[in-house]
Amino acid sequence: MTSPKITNKQTEILTLIFQFRFLNRTQIQQLLNHKDPKTINTWLKDLTEKQFLNRIYENTIGANTKPAIYYAGINAIRYYKSLGQDNNPYLKKLYRDNERSQSFIDEQIFIADICLDFLEINAKGEINYTFETAAGVTSNPLYSFMEDLSPQLIFTKESKAEFKQYILVQLDSVSPKYMIKKRLKNYIEFFFTNEWEENTNKSFPTILFTCQTMTLMIYAKRTMKGLLNDYQEPEDFDAWFSTNDKIREQGISAEIWE
Template identity: 30%
Template sequence: MDNQKLTATQLTILHYLYRFRFLTSLQLQKLLSHKNIRLTNYHLQLLTSKNYLGKHYTRSLGLANLPAVYFLTSASIQALEDQDGIDKRALKRIYREKIRSQQFISHTSFLAEYYLFLRNESEKSKHNLHFFTKTDLLAHPYILHPLPDAYFARVDLAGITKRYFVEIVEDSSPRFALRKRVQEYCDYIDDGKFEEATSHPFPAILFICPGIGSLIYLKKHLARIYEETSIDQIDIYLATREGAFSGSWEKVEAEDE
């Protein structure tokens, strides 16, 4: 199977994995809008057999087998390097994908699940969704570095656009790292780079926390510094991972006197 013989569906699979890094077969089925998982698996098996893809899978005694998680391998580089929208800096990391940590894989897989949720919700509400992963954002040098996990914009039927940065917090994130990330956003707001480059107002920030403990800490920290920093100029919302899907967002406001 050389590059010329890759089907449109197979190239689309490579593109999704380029953007999201790690995806399960079930996520790819949804992304491709396949009615039957067997069709998705057919393409995945062909791509894996020709070393375009690698996969991790978990089999645990007493537990149902989890869906395989797929990632790009070295043969995919040649297939992708001349495609539109591909950043060659991102292709170099493909050599290291097979040794990524389980936390990293879970992190990227969660982002894909959140994207699927947003896509479904946008279709139901007739919003246009524009979603950029961290890989997509490499092409936009005015975006905050280190890059957010995602940036997306939703346009409603009246043409009103709402924009968001997404930050996924990990259980292992130390508190000083959370404070540092908040400060990076404060500095980014102050320099006005986003507004200058896009002519759009600064996006709201969505912090998605692993549990209620990190959410409470982050909310208290943000409230404490709210009126002393630039974050009082923007909207910031917090939710647990479960809350992000149920719409249980908490807006950050100044600390009560």
């Protein structure tokens, strides 16, 4: 089956959707560094009509002031396959994105906002951030050893004085407490495998856990403290916690981590 024709700029939008999974119109415009929202809307409307994108938009009072959210449609998935992604396990997840919860969608939008913050900092020239989203981690053979950990973001902060790597993990309030505890424990056990060092030739990164609520953060911090005690307080394991709201308000690089 021949896919409908699209422009190079529209192809860039599909690449962004692959990278971030869910993006709103404002984020797409910022990531493309494009000044004209009308042009962006024209491209998005065309991609939606041609089934490259699906659109989430509420046309009710209050909700209709929020930008529409876009995710991969059937022709986008076919396009990704045409690029040699047939065996990429990430593609299988995209088929079910029309069933995702609002909480899941919000998480993806949140990650995109963090990456936009990185790009804004990069533009100032003193610090440079590079990052891999969940799509990159799943698709990149370098990170195949992390398949069961499902981090939302791996990023590097580099300046003249510093080179530091981080793994960002989102903890959501929907998950039962035993699953939160298991996820925290998985990262401690991952530390002891030395797989990161063996595969990347870099020191083990700092783990940043973002929590949807303050209540969840308090529970996660207390649970991590108990787990680290069980593992005899490993010296080089570095984990920090913050809330999504603090990151939105002050930025991921602010002094908000506990």
